Amino acid sequence: MKRLALEHVTDFGDFTQGRDLSEFLKQNHSNVHRKNCLSDIRISPDGQHIHAILRTPKTGLMTFDKYQRFQLIQSQKPLELGLTRTAPVSDVVYLDCSSRDGGGSAVLTVVFENGKAEFWKYWERRGGWHFLQASDLCNSPTAKVVSVCASAGFIVWCEERPPSESSSVVNATRNSLRYCICKRAYEVEEGGVCLGGVKITLHNNPCYRVIASGDSVYLVPDVKDNSLNTISKVFLSWSPEHGTVTVNSACRGAILRKPSLMCKESDFKKLMVDCIGMLSVISPPEIWAFAPSGCGGLLLFLSSGWVALLQKDGVLRQVYKLADDCSAIGGSVAHTSMAVYGDVLALAAERTLYLVDVRCGLELQRIPLKREGVLFVNHGDRGVPYLLSEAGLFVVREGDGPVSRSRPSGQPERLQPGALLMEAIFEEACKYYQQRSLSGNQLTVEKLKSGGMFQAPIALSSILGDYLSGRRVGEQGQEAGGHAKLLSSLDTELKSLVALEELKASVVGASEKDLEGHCESLVHKEVGRLLGSEVDRESVLYLNTIFTAFPSQAWRALQAVLQLGANGDGSLYSRTPPEVWKVVLSPVPAPAQCPGAGRQRDHTSAPANMAVPVFELVCRLVFRFQPSWLPRFVELAQQQQQAGASSPWGYGAKESPESAPLYKRALSALPEGSEFRDLEVELLLGSQRPNAIMQALRILIDLQQWGRVTQVAERFCRQSPLLNKEIFTALLCEVSQHRDLDSYLDLLWTLCPDDLTVTSILNIVLKSLPSPTPDASPFQARGGQLTIGLLKPLLSRVLQRETKPSQRYADILQSPSFPPPTPPRQARGIPRAMTDPAVAHMDCKQRTGSGTRVTSPSHLL
Structure with a gap:
């Protein structure tokens, strides 16, 4: 890799009023009151226009345009606004006009603090900027625009409403929440800009800086009031197109997501109620600087010295950490500029340009700067860092000589x-x-x-x-x-x-061919190590990263680790130890709980710790590279689970209520679509579960694959009487509705359960008959109506079974002696009635009263 160096592109000599621009930028160093000069610089997406917002003592806007042809320099008309106006300029925003305007001309919106907006269009052939129209951006004449941006066909701004007249302590905080977030749809037309109506999407919120990044808008607090210390711990990300809002923090990432919350007018205080408990326990670092990442994320420069990237999905990544002593940088955050160019993060801070690999946080190079500068992204060359300073425009290019990456002092060149x-x-x-x-x-x-x-x-x-x-x-x-x-x-x-x-050291300087071999070896070792070790959330997340980044290498490593092979009958076998199957079949462990944050599990931080379980990962790889193996792999996994039920590892035990069966976990690997229904049916049938079998049968019925329907019915009706009755009832309902199963009726009647009667059959048929329509023709598309002639074989079979004597007790009826003989009795002594005359006499009276002939004891003798 070659050394990276700054290449001087221009000294503003090819810009209109280039000398004035240089003088304006030099004020950043000559005048102590102009320290925020660089923060008032705006650069067009194509890098052809530079805007300087004048704050004090003059208010207005200066524009410097780059001319492509020298002969047009005399006709250029620089855009200077606000010098004759009383309202200062809040910001300038470029509108996306690529869909409407094929000429590629730029449309600029100049938004003033009093809510007025002017729209300008640039034509180089016509001599520069031309005024299109002026509009009132805000509805209220007393509103003050503090921040504005454009995203996804909307102009989004934060406006300040007049404060309350009361000056009490309670109303002091209430007056700090006097801002609103508004949006208006826009459409660039040939002769102007068509604006939609004003929609207030969030009110009673603090002062926010709105930043557009991709299709998202980020609302970063810009308050210095101590009463809003709790609220300033979080910032919002919002999709103006879909209305989804997410509450984020600089230490946890996304902590609360509200879908479609801001489609209509919403209250900021109600939004904060749902996360007030989280705000009391977190202590995020201060946000010193921020910038859009270009892919829907947000770059954050924190007081801890870390440069973090908040991704579009809410995951907060710590990318790079500056020196521990960041107090000097924190005092001049206006001189801190950040941008992402492909896989490279560029950070300009304290006259040093840091180039960092955003994927792994490796510092690529440090380039010293003579003056502070502003980084910007040129849409014509997105992968290259551009820097603007008082000396002109610079671009980072590859120079001669090898790269000398910065290292801590005392660290030698070679690997230690x-x-x-x-x-x-x-x-x-x-x-x-x-x-x-x-x-x-x-x-x-x-x-x-x-x-x-x-x-x-x-x-x-x-x-x-x-x-x-x-x-x-x-x-x-x-x-x-x-x-x-x-x-x-x-x-x-x-x-x-x-x-x-x-291996890491050899990968740095390897060729493409050697790099592929090193990658293959490294993935094989890592997959084997992770599947052979104790499973935890970090290892599962790491395995997710490997499977996503290196799918083909991970598939070959997985076959080697599991020792997968196919038998002659089409089934799969595995010779891997049971410990590996324990890791494959185990669910994702619950995230570790922070002892200082209470005992309640934080569900809002799930996106940051989201991990696909190992079994689902393996099923996705199997489906991607060998789809026909997926049902057989699930059957193999079920065998391993049953075999391990009595093992000391216990991975084959009965599923807990929180875990799903293996076939359901495997179904999540299938993408949505009708082309994979056959594979879904095989997975359902392979589970051998009644509910899954009925689900597969209904899928086949919907697909009208009647041959497979009868095969599945004949196969699984022998599994259990209850499943037999459910399958037969479902097929009888289909027979009642159409005539597609007429050729299979003889087979279906043999599947009739023994406990089903004629009455129950007729009830099922009557309930399943389609409702007649007035305009129905006698010849329908799927045959005709069900007739008694079709049901006659079934009803005859059931009637014969009902009238035939039951053979359940045939062995008893055919017994040689009926009733059974009386068992012999053994005398255990002379009864008391035979020896005691009183008892005998009482017994005789009782028998006489009941109408029984009494015989005296003397006659018995």
Whole structure:
């Protein structure tokens, strides 16, 4: 890779009034009252126009245009606004006119603080800027526009309403919430701009700076009132087209998402009620500077020294950290400029241009600057950083010589595995002690090193030093003798870490062919390591990243790790250990709970920790590269789950209410569409579950695949009587509605359950008959109506079964002796009635009263 350097493009000599522009920019250094001069510079998307907003003592707008042909310099008319007007300029915004205006001319909107807006169009052939129209942007004549932008066919602005007359403490906070967020649709036409009606989408909100990024608009607080300290902890992201609003923080990313909240007028205070609990426990850093990322995200320069990227999905990524002492930069945030160019983040701060790989946070290069500058994106060359300073326009190009990436002082040029391994040990120790900590404070490596109370990382670091020194254990003396056993047990892990760092070093300077081989090897090792280790949320997130970035390499690695193969009958087999299947079949672990944030789980931060489980990831790869294997893979997974039910790992136990069956998890890998219905049917049938079988049967009925319908019915009716009755009832309803199953009726009548009677059959048929229509023709598209002749074989079969004597008790009726003989009785002694005359006499009286002939005991003798 070559060295990157600043290339001087122009000194404003090819701009109209270029000298005035240079003088204006020099005021940034000569006059202490003009420190915010660079923040008042606006550059057109094509880089052909530069606008300077005049604040004090004069108010207005100066425009400097780049001329393409020298002969047109005399006819250029610079646009100067506001010098004769009383209202200052709030901002200038370029409108998207690519869909309407094929000539590619620029349309500029100049918005004044009193709510007026002027629209100008630039024609180079006609001599510069031409006035189109003037409009009232705001409805209220007393409104004051504090910020404005354009996004997705809307002009969005934040306006200030007059404060209340009361000056009480309660109303002081209420008066701070006197701003509104408004929008108006626009459409650029040939002769002007057509504006829609004003819509107030959010009211009673604090002062916001509106920033357009892609199709989203970000609302960043611009308040200095101590009474709004809690509200200033968050900022909003909003889609004017769909009305979705998200509450974000500089430490958590998205914490609350409200779909279609701001389609109509909404109250800011009601929005804050839903996240008031979160606001009381978070302490985000201060936002010093911000800029759109161009892809719908927002760049944030925080007081912690981090440059973070809030993605469009609400995930907050820490990209790059400046020096720990950022107080000097924080005092001059107006001189901080950021922009993203492809995969490179450019940050201009304190006369230094930082170039960082936005994907991994690696600092590519530092370029010193003579003066402060403003970074901007030229839409004609989006992948290259452009910088504007008082000396002119500069662009970052590749120069001669190799790149000398900046490193901390004292770090040598070559790779030092020892330092990297020691840092890995300390980072792992931080995670371990953070889980055991009862405090909500975040533990860092610096705190761990300075604390002096954690001896385990220090001991491990010394072991690493002994290992990397290459000395034998016997030569290390008595001091290192206690480390010999631990060193031998860590030998495999140490070798893996060293090999990984060496592989990273070789990847940096590898060719494309060697890079592909290194990538294949690295993905194979990482997939094998993750699937063979204890599953946690971080490892699942890492596996998601690997499967997304390297799908083909991950598919080959997955086949090797699971040892997948096909048998002769078409089924799959796997020779991998049960521990790997435990990881594959396990759900995603719940996110770790912060001890200092209460016991309630934070569902609003789910987008930042969203992870697709391993089984779903594997199913997606199987579907992508071998779709016919997906049903057989799910059957193999079900076998492994059943086999592991009694294993010590327990991954095959019965699913908990929170987890879904494997076939449902596999169905999530299928994209929506009718072309994959056959694969969905195979997954449902392979589960062997009654509900899934009936779902597959209904899909086949909808597809009118009657041959497969009868095959499925004949196959699964033998599984259980209850499923047999449900399948037969569903098919009988279909027979009642059309004649497509006439050729299969003989087979269907054999599937009739034994407990179904003629009455129940007729009730099902009558309920399923289609309702007659007045204009129905006698010959319908799908046959005709059901007749008794079609049902006669079924009814005859059921009647014969009902009239035939039941054979359930045939073995009893055919017994040789009926009723069964009386069992013999054994005398256990002389009864009391035979020996006691009183008892015998009483018994005789009772028998006489009941009409039974009484025989005296003497006759019995």
